[in-house]
Amino acid sequence: MKSTAAASAPATAGAPGPSGPGRPSGPADTAAPPPRRIRRQLVTSPWLFAAPGLAIVGVFILYPFVSTVINSFTDKRQLIEGKYVGLANFRELLHDDMFWIGLRNSTLYVLVVVPALVVLPLLLALLVQKQIPGITFFRSAFYTPVVASIVVVGLIWVWMLDERGLVNAVLEAVGAGKVGFLSDQWLLLFSAMAVTVWKGLGYYMIIYLAALANVPRELHEAAAVDGAGPIRRFVSVTVPAVRSTMVLVAALSSVAAFKVFSEVYLMAGPTGGPAGEDTTLVMLVQRTGTGLTGRVGYASAISVVIFVVTVALMLLVLRADRKEDK
Amino acid sequence: MRNSRSSRSPRISRSPRRAVTAAALAAALLGLSACGGGDDGGSADASGKVEGEITFQTWNLKANFKSYFEGLIDDFEKKYPDAKVKWVDQPGEGYADKISADAAAGTLPDVVNVSPDLVAPLAKAGLALDLDKSAGKYEKEYLPGAWKSHQVPGLEGTYAFPWYLNTGPLFYNKRLFEDAGLDADKPPKTFDELFTDAEELAKKSKGKVATLANVPTIEDFGRYGVPLMNKEGTGFTFNDAKGVELLTKYKELYDAKALDGQALTATPESTGKKFLTEAVAMNPGSALDLEKFKKDAPRLYENIGITPQISNTGKDNMYVMGVMVNTRTKRTPAAVAFAHYVTDAQRQMSFAKKVAIFPSTKGSLDDPYFTKADGTDETRVRIAAAKSLKTAVNYTPVLFSEQMKVELRNAVARALQGKQSPEEALDNAVKACDRLLKQS
Numbered sequence: 001m002k003s004t005a006a007a008s009a010p011a012t013a014g015a016p017g018p019s020g021p022g023r024p025s026g027p028a029d030t031a032a033p034p035p036r037r038i039r040r041q042l043v044t045s046p047w048l049f050a051a052p053g054l055a056i057v058g059v060f061i062l063y064p065f066v067s068t069v070i071n072s073f074t075d076k077r078q079l080i081e082g083k084y085v086g087l088a089n090f091r092e093l094l095h096d097d098m099f100w101i102g103l104r105n106s107t108l109y110v111l112v113v114v115p116a117l118v119v120l121p122l123l124l125a126l127l128v129q130k131q132i133p134g135i136t137f138f139r140s141a142f143y144t145p146v147v148a149s150i151v152v153v154g155l156i157w158v159w160m161l162d163e164r165g166l167v168n169a170v171l172e173a174v175g176a177g178k179v180g181f182l183s184d185q186w187l188l189l190f191s192a193m194a195v196t197v198w199k200g201l202g203y204y205m206i207i208y209l210a211a212l213a214n215v216p217r218e219l220h221e222a223a224a225v226d227g228a229g230p231i232r233r234f235v236s237v238t239v240p241a242v243r244s245t246m247v248l249v250a251a252l253s254s255v256a257a258f259k260v261f262s263e264v265y266l267m268a269g270p271t272g273g274p275a276g277e278d279t280t281l282v283m284l285v286q287r288t289g290t291g292l293t294g295r296v297g298y299a300s301a302i303s304v305v306i307f308v309v310t311v312a313l314m315l316l317v318l319r320a321d322r323k324e325d326k
Numbered sequence: 327m328r329n330s331r332s333s334r335s336p337r338i339s340r341s342p343r344r345a346v347t348a349a350a351l352a353a354a355l356l357g358l359s360a361c362g363g364g365d366d367g368g369s370a371d372a373s374g375k376v377e378g379e380i381t382f383q384t385w386n387l388k389a390n391f392k393s394y395f396e397g398l399i400d401d402f403e404k405k406y407p408d409a410k411v412k413w414v415d416q417p418g419e420g421y422a423d424k425i426s427a428d429a430a431a432g433t434l435p436d437v438v439n440v441s442p443d444l445v446a447p448l449a450k451a452g453l454a455l456d457l458d459k460s461a462g463k464y465e466k467e468y469l470p471g472a473w474k475s476h477q478v479p480g481l482e483g484t485y486a487f488p489w490y491l492n493t494g495p496l497f498y499n500k501r502l503f504e505d506a507g508l509d510a511d512k513p514p515k516t517f518d519e520l521f522t523d524a525e526e527l528a529k530k531s532k533g534k535v536a537t538l539a540n541v542p543t544i545e546d547f548g549r550y551g552v553p554l555m556n557k558e559g560t561g562f563t564f565n566d567a568k569g570v571e572l573l574t575k576y577k578e579l580y581d582a583k584a585l586d587g588q589a590l591t592a593t594p595e596s597t598g599k600k601f602l603t604e605a606v607a608m609n610p611g612s613a614l615d616l617e618k619f620k621k622d623a624p625r626l627y628e629n630i631g632i633t634p635q636i637s638n639t640g641k642d643n644m645y646v647m648g649v650m651v652n653t654r655t656k657r658t659p660a661a662v663a664f665a666h667y668v669t670d671a672q673r674q675m676s677f678a679k680k681v682a683i684f685p686s687t688k689g690s691l692d693d694p695y696f697t698k699a700d701g702t703d704e705t706r707v708r709i710a711a712a713k714s715l716k717t718a719v720n721y722t723p724v725l726f727s728e729q730m731k732v733e734l735r736n737a738v739a740r741a742l743q744g745k746q747s748p749e750e751a752l753d754n755a756v757k758a759c760d761r762l763l764k765q766s
Contacts, residue, residue: 080451275737
């Protein structure tokens, strides 16, 4: 909405229109239509410029998307063309225990990871925003997990959380006893969530740092003059000022959390944890749809469900934002 | 409203609509073109002249055996001057997906390195050449069990030349056995002995040392003597009384901490690491592992014990590699000739001397290389493995797909956790595997 308003603003203010600079303006100009060749160019040129991008979108996004939706109504397998089966795949989903486990885990991931990734990076950004000696080191340190490969990160955490790993060694040293981080279904899932949050902190911290830089200093000063303490200033000044960024972070992280794959796959293994209890929906797509006997139709149906839920999540976040605006 | 908007800027409103229509049409066309499939290709007759260019795909072999394969290809091209072989190698990870994508796109190479579980869906899709028809004369060159390993229940024929075989002993940590008061020179041979020793080890170490790091797989069920599939190949049977008995025993091991705590999520790599760090007392392996023990875990190497696989049937498990010919090849004679050349006795023997694998050709295992001891552990492992291969069985049914393996593994995990009884868990696994079998 904002961008539309911004784009239309110069036009209403009388800025040069599509006829472009250098073209004589006046009553005669608005009355006579431009020559046909120019009109044609006005229509074709933007499309020509956009063509490479559109081609990429068409081949790598639109076609796979349409193809997935079509396949979800077929019994297609990797090596065998499928036939139309109507809603059979979706009906099967309703009776597939693993689908419900996947849906539960992906939803839990959103419920735990998103609030953490909305709040913690903001606090971290407030911390590293301060101009004190050596702060650049901390900023870089917090950002390091973002640039590290997820495979490397996953393996390191697996080593650390292993029964004979660093974390358990420390717990044993303080007399707490071993904890089965990688053998208990819930601990495994929450460990994977912790890794997602740890890896995402730096990325969202940078987004918040940019937003915080735009918060007028006077607002904080005025609040301080009015007697507001640091917590009150955070709640009444900082949070409202970065609210749109928080919405953005919530939208981005909820989509990413619902589609989580790598962390859980690396930590829980290809079976998705003990008895597959840590399987997420994307892991289920990978397991069901790949390999020579992969059920492409069924995996596509799961993908369609993921798409619908993802869109619903986005709409939910935007709706919440709009309500706040009102 | 709609009229007024269109009268204001007709072009602007129509163009995106046209673009959307065009994009949708393009997508539909792309979809149709994807359904189009490829050319049905070549003939099954391999009797013609060996000529033309063929592509040969191996499974993660280039990194270590580049010179061997280059030499082999040179020799083949010298023998058949009109033939040319282009060699491609694919990484181990995602190999099935690569074959799958190539098969769907009609770009599957002429000659492909496969395993029995990979050849089954390809044969079902009509992409693997029936060698009984096209190259039946070569059958007598191979061990009967190896030749049969690429036959698919429900289909007539044999769909790949047997290539190298592999099997391995069970390694055990003598020190851990001794610490538990067990006789380190008498490792378990049967499952009953294994269960007894494992419980003793767990008891004596107060649950700190597990004997095994992995849950039972389909091969373990096979070696326990459980019938895995019916004779027609139309349904799985590993939920019979013997299967339930095996799983019940494993449940007891798990409860006694004789099975590693992380066994439910273990991978071959993680179990290997557990054995290397002396967290578990036994682990299956191959002659290749000895080098690793020597280098990475010298203390373990000093205490290493080597024993045959645990088996109630008297037959070890073996893994078989094969070389199949794509039915769509345009150069059937060259492709069949090359697939046979790669897997003939001379080439297999020469490959076996480069790496710890075993030839599937008749008589090769009687070569002094596989029978004559020289006092080293490597040779001892090699001789024992070669001996066991003469009667070994590939327990994994060729129709047992990756998805089915996951179903079984999850069922085993549910039983070990006590969420389901062993019987209920196996019944559910068989039901799920039968459903997947019907869908395949």
